[in-house]
Amino acid sequence: MIIRSFARRHGRAIQHRGTANREIRRCISSMSSDISSLDSSANSSIHTVQEIEALLNSVSKEAVPPIEVDFDDVEGGLSPTQLAAENYREFKRQESVFKKLGADTPQQYSPHALVNNPPSPSDITLELLLSSQSHLGHSTSLWNPSNSKYIFGIRDGIHIISLDATAAYLRRACKVVEAVTQKAGLVLFAGTRPGQHRSVVKAAELSGGCHLFEKWIPGSLTNGLQILGKCQMKVVDQFDNEVPGFEEQLLDQPPLKPDLVVCLNPLENYVLLHECALNNIPTIGVIDTDANPTWVTYPIPANDDSLRCTNIISGVLGRAGESGKLHRLALAAAKKITFQPASTLKTPGHLDKATSSSQFGEEKIVKLGGTIQELEEQDRGIQYDYKMAGDIPPVPKGLLWGKKRFAKMVEGMELGEGDMEGMMGVERDGEDEEGDGDGVDASVERAVASPLGIKKALLERVRKARLNSSSNANSPGGGAW
Amino acid sequence: MNLQRICWRQGLKQSSPNSIRQYAQAAYAPQRYGLTVPLLNDEETIVRTGIKDLYTPMGVKYAWTDYQAQMVKRVNELTAEGTLYGKSMKQLLIETARNPQQAALFNHASMAWNNHFYFESITHNFPVEMPKNLERSLINDFSSISTLRAAMIATANAMFGPGFVWLVRTNVQGINKSPRRFKILSTYAAGSPLSGAHNRRQPLDMNTQNVGTATAAGLGPGNASLQGLSEAEFRRQTEVQNHVGFQSHNQTDTSFGGVALTPVLCVNTWQHAWMIDYSAYGKESFLTNWWDHINWDVVMQRSGLPSSEKQATEETRDTWGHGNNSFMRR
Numbered sequence: 153m154i155i156r157s158f159a160r161r162h163g164r165a166i167q168h169r170g171t172a173n174r175e176i177r178r179c180i181s182s183m184s185s186d187i188s189s190l191d192s193s194a195n196s197s198i199h200t201v202q203e204i205e206a207l208l209n210s211v212s213k214e215a216v217p218p219i220e221v222d223f224d225d226v227e228g229g230l231s232p233t234q235l236a237a238e239n240y241r242e243f244k245r246q247e248s249v250f251k252k253l254g255a256d257t258p259q260q261y262s263p264h265a266l267v268n269n270p271p272s273p274s275d276i277t278l279e280l281l282l283s284s285q286s287h288l289g290h291s292t293s294l295w296n297p298s299n300s301k302y303i304f305g306i307r308d309g310i311h312i313i314s315l316d317a318t319a320a321y322l323r324r325a326c327k328v329v330e331a332v333t334q335k336a337g338l339v340l341f342a343g344t345r346p347g348q349h350r351s352v353v354k355a356a357e358l359s360g361g362c363h364l365f366e367k368w369i370p371g372s373l374t375n376g377l378q379i380l381g382k383c384q385m386k387v388v389d390q391f392d393n394e395v396p397g398f399e400e401q402l403l404d405q406p407p408l409k410p411d412l413v414v415c416l417n418p419l420e421n422y423v424l425l426h427e428c429a430l431n432n433i434p435t436i437g438v439i440d441t442d443a444n445p446t447w448v449t450y451p452i453p454a455n456d457d458s459l460r461c462t463n464i465i466s467g468v469l470g471r472a473g474e475s476g477k478l479h480r481l482a483l484a485a486a487k488k489i490t491f492q493p494a495s496t497l498k499t500p501g502h503l504d505k506a507t508s509s510s511q512f513g514e515e516k517i518v519k520l521g522g523t524i525q526e527l528e529e530q531d532r533g534i535q536y537d538y539k540m541a542g543d544i545p546p547v548p549k550g551l552l553w554g555k556k557r558f559a560k561m562v563e564g565m566e567l568g569e570g571d572m573e574g575m576m577g578v579e580r581d582g583e584d585e586e587g588d589g590d591g592v593d594a595s596v597e598r599a600v601a602s603p604l605g606i607k608k609a610l611l612e613r614v615r616k617a618r619l620n621s622s623s624n625a626n627s628p629g630g631g632a633w
Numbered sequence: 634m635n636l637q638r639i640c641w642r643q644g645l646k647q648s649s650p651n652s653i654r655q656y657a658q659a660a661y662a663p664q665r666y667g668l669t670v671p672l673l674n675d676e677e678t679i680v681r682t683g684i685k686d687l688y689t690p691m692g693v694k695y696a697w698t699d700y701q702a703q704m705v706k707r708v709n710e711l712t713a714e715g716t717l718y719g720k721s722m723k724q725l726l727i728e729t730a731r732n733p734q735q736a737a738l739f740n741h742a743s744m745a746w747n748n749h750f751y752f753e754s755i756t757h758n759f760p761v762e763m764p765k766n767l768e769r770s771l772i773n774d775f776s777s778i779s780t781l782r783a784a785m786i787a788t789a790n791a792m793f794g795p796g797f798v799w800l801v802r803t804n805v806q807g808i809n810k811s812p813r814r815f816k817i818l819s820t821y822a823a824g825s826p827l828s829g830a831h832n833r834r835q836p837l838d839m840n841t842q843n844v845g846t847a848t849a850a851g852l853g854p855g856n857a858s859l860q861g862l863s864e865a866e867f868r869r870q871t872e873v874q875n876h877v878g879f880q881s882h883n884q885t886d887t888s889f890g891g892v893a894l895t896p897v898l899c900v901n902t903w904q905h906a907w908m909i910d911y912s913a914y915g916k917e918s919f920l921t922n923w924w925d926h927i928n929w930d931v932v933m934q935r936s937g938l939p940s941s942e943k944q945a946t947e948e949t950r951d952t953w954g955h956g957n958n959s960f961m962r963r
Contacts, residue, residue, distance in 0.1 A: 242804055242937065246895055249935055250827075253753070254722025254746035255668035255705045 266460070267350045270358075270467025272475075273326040278315045286454040286461040287313045289441030299445050302453035311441040313453050321452045322465060325436045326472035328450055329412065333359050333476030336491035337411035340364060341466060342424060345417050351463040351470075352416070359473020360392060362410065373409055373427040380407035387497065390484040392477075397500035405496070409433060414469055416462045419443050438465055524611060667709035667718070670701050673752055684757045687922050692910040697752055700905060704745035711738045722746045727829035739833060740823040747797050747825070751901045756928040763929040766938045774815040781815075786920045788819055789902050793838065796821040800898040802936050816894075826896045897935040898927065 209215060261283070271280070281287065289295070289303065289311035302321075304314035332339055339361035343352040349365035356363035372379050385405060387398040413428050415421050418437040425447045428435045437448030438456045445451040455461045480490050673679060680698060683690040708725065712718045717725055717738070725742040729735035763771075768778065775781040781800075789798040799818045818826055824835030900923055901907075907919035933940065 239804065242895070245937055250746075250750075251721055251723055252671070253749045254671070254742065255708070255749075256671050257721050258667060258669070258719055260719045 261460070263460070263463070266463050266467065267354055270351070270354065270471055271464065272471040273323060273330075273468055276319055276322055276326075276468060278319060280464065281315045281318055281454075281461075284460045284464045285458040286318055286464070287315050288455045288458065289313050294442045296442055296444055299439060299441060299443070299451070299453060302439070302445075302451075303441060313441065313455065318452065318454050321450070322454070322468065325414075325450050325452050326469060328434070328436065329359065329414070329469050330472040330476035330479075332412045333361070333473040334480050334490060336480060338362065338408060339473055340410035340413045341416075341470070342368065342413060342421060343416035343462060343466065344368070344420055345459075345462075347459045348416055348462055348466075351466040355414070355466040355470030355473065358470040358477075360477045361473060368421055368424040370423045370427070373431050373433070376407040376409065383407060387494075390489055391481060398497060401497055401500075412436070414466070415448065416466060417456050418447050419456070422447065436469070438462060667713065668705050668722070670698075670705050671749060673697070675757065679757060684755065684926065686759075687755065687757075687910075687919075687926050689910050692907075695909045696901070696906045697748070701745060701748055704741045704748065707741045708738065708745065711741070722749075723827070726825055726833075727827065730825070730830035730833045739830075743823040743825045743830070743833070747820075747823070747899065748901065750896070751797070751899050751906075754898050754928055754931055755923065755926040756931075757926070759926045761927065761929045764933045764938075764940065766940065767929060767933045767936065770936075770938060771815055782924055784817055785900070786917070786924065788817055789900050789920050790917050792819060792821070792902050793840075794821060795903040796824065796835075797826075797899045797901055799826050799896050800932075801826055801894040801896050803894050815897075818894075818896075826894065828893045831893070895935065895937065897932045 287304070291310055292306055295303075295311055302313055302317045304312045306312065329339060339356070339359050340363070341352045341355045341359075341361060342364040343349070344365060344367060349363075352363045352365050355361075369379055385402045385408065387395045387402070389395050409431055410428075410433060413424065413433055413435045415425060415435060415437040418425055418439065419442070425435055425437065434449040435447075436450045436452065437443075438454050438461075439445045439448065439451040440454070440456045443456070445453075452465060454465060483490055679688075679693055681690065683693050688696065708722070712720070712725070717728065720728070722742045722745045726739055726746060729739040729742065732739075763778070771778060771781055775784065785798055785800065792798065797820050799820065801816055801818050803814050803816060818834075819836060820826060821835045821838055823833075825833055900920065902916075907916060911919045
């Protein structure tokens with residue numbers, strides 16, 4: 153209907169071709185927001201009008217001038233897309249010139265800007281923490297008295313967290329994160345509440361670490377080989393660029409453990425924090441008035457129920473991690489390495505060399521069900537040096553394993569006290585096989601010399617015990633632990 | 634109790650809890666709450682000594698200091714605890730332009746914007762030489778600078794009642810890229826030249842609109858919908874200005890989100906802007922003094938004309954405006 157009346161009007165009013173073209177072009181230019189739809193709609197409009205023209209020509213006496221749209225044939229003309237671009241550019245220019253006229257606008261909080269461009273540790277002020285509601289604790293009846301030293305007072309039935317304490321502990325946590333990332337440590341940012349995922353991912357991105365915003369699977373650290381065994385790993389050089397060629401070796405590598413864990417809601421992540429403690433991994437956590445500060449290594453007393461507060465904290469820690477990472481990369485560019493390279497990995501291509509740097513010398517082939525004699529022969533070739541192994545301390549004299557473990561292992565065996573003592577490696581009076589006077593049985597010392605040797609020593613001991621038990625069937629301590 | 638009395642005195646028929654709270658919020662708010670009066674360049678000098686040969690210190694106090702403060706204060710009261718809190722004056726006036734129920738907010742925001750625009754255009758370090766590109770462009774559109782001056786002063790002088798007279802530059806039109814022209818536009822009361830608020834441009838004195846004018850525009854008498862306006866103006870004020878569509882009446886040849894014109898200069902003809910210093914009969918002398926105090930560098934910057942031939946060839950690209958803003962934005 154509309155198109156028909158348009159064509160009719162133009163058929164009557166327009167006498168020459170030029171005006172018709174301009175009208176069409178003006179109509180078409182107004183639909184210039186989307187490039188592809190513009191072209192298609194322009195074409196369809198032209199086709200429709202041409203059809204109407206043909207219809208009118210067959211009916212009316214006056215001849216309707218044909219429409220010929222030629223976009224190229226315009227002096228100094230613009231295509232619709234160029235026109236749209238130029239108008240938008242002018243709009244943006246005007247915006248920048250005129251937007252601030254009239255009055256100065258107040259400072260305002262915008263959540264997306266806080267997540268995408270978080271503040272740095274130097275931006276921590278009491279005003280910032282106050283406006284982020286980090287001072288609001290829980291009801292006074294729900295408090296944990298352990299964190300009474302972080303509490304400023306009570307108002308409206310809730311505890312108010314002291315903001316200078318928050319600021320101080322937050323700055324300390326920033327220092328920790330910065331130091332860890334500077335030494336190429338892996339930081340895990342964990343925040344499992346709904347809405348924390350964006351800030352947690354951003355913090356991990358900034359510091360080159362890992363993020364967790366879904367449930368922590370229990371055992372990821374203590375049973376890592378099972379749970380995270382299928383996860384991909386990569387080898388990176390000092391510039392954080394991936395180095396190819398380690399795929400085979402990575403198959404044997406155990407899953408990585410973080411060097412530092414930042415937890416935004418410790419009350420819901422007890423298992424994660426406990427596993428970290430078991431593995432000697434330091435933790436940073438946001439401790440509210442009802443949380444237990446001893447669950448983490450570096451508590452940050454703040455409100456864990458406010459997303460704005462946790463966004464500030466994770467943002468600031470992420471920025472600290474970023475500065476440590478950048479410092480490390482700058483040093484790497486200056487040919488200074490701040491971390492110890494992985495000692496368990498070998499450069500690809502050197503696997504065939506006879507003089508390998510492996511601690512255990514040649515690769516050993518252990519046969520199943522091999523006899524003691526065969527194992528002994530193989531063990532003889534090993535040179536195990538305590539110093540080369542790094543920080544592994546020597547086994548304390550006189551005690552190999554705990555009593556309970558021993559009890560389970562020898563359950564069912566009828567052993568006398570003397571046999572147990574012998575197994576434990578404690579020297580019986582007068583018996584000094586070696587003669588070096590260190591109080592440890594000679595066989596035990598040999599056992600310690602290699603992992604397989606320990607198994608071999610136990611087999612030996614059991615065999616001896618069985619031989620002795622037949623003669624000491626009625627000893628007082630036999631069998632009963 | 635006191636607040637209710639204030640509301641009644643200020644003419645509010647009903648003092649709803651919401652409005653009382655708004656007044657309270659604005660009255661007892663700390664200094665950083667809401668919008669604040671902006672500072673002019675050399676504001677301290679201007680306030681202390683006035684603008685030489687244009688305003689005395691008393692005139693500056695009435696035209697700028699007190700008036701702008703009142704506009705900002707009223708806008709704060711009207712936007713307190715609402716969704717429009719914290720928005721800039723330009724955003725406020727564009728968002729409220731189509732809503733008659735928010736006419737008060739539009740008026741105050743528009744006046745604040747217009748008044749600041751006006752005071753930014755004048756300088757106490759006068760006279761400022763007109764840049765060559767701007768001069769050339771103005772002569773092209775007005776045949777001479779003295780013609781432009783005469784036209785603007787005559788238009789402003791003829792305006793009876795409060796308003797502004799603007800020098801605007803039209804934007805790129807149509808596929809043929811018709812050249813951008815400078816034009817004179819007048820707005821009455823708190824009318825705005827900005828494209829987003831075109832239905833509140835208020836370019837006509839309704840006293841001069843009558844059947845005779847309408848007939849001259851080509852419409853017969855007895856047309857009840859005219860109400861004294863020309864057909865084009867009536868349509869502009871009552872219909873949605875649809876820029877999109879194959880057959881829309883009101884297409885202004887700008888793309889979606891585009892702007893039809895750019896204001897570059899204005900003069901404030903509200904009586905408080907000149908009557909303190911020039912008394913009731915001195916409007917023309919005020920206008921002649923105003924012309925000498927125009928800061929043409931600011932006008933040049935607003936127009937978007939390239940300041941040199943080299944710039945003319947470079948593409949002027951604007952950023953998206955996101956940048957690396959602090960998360961506490963202004």
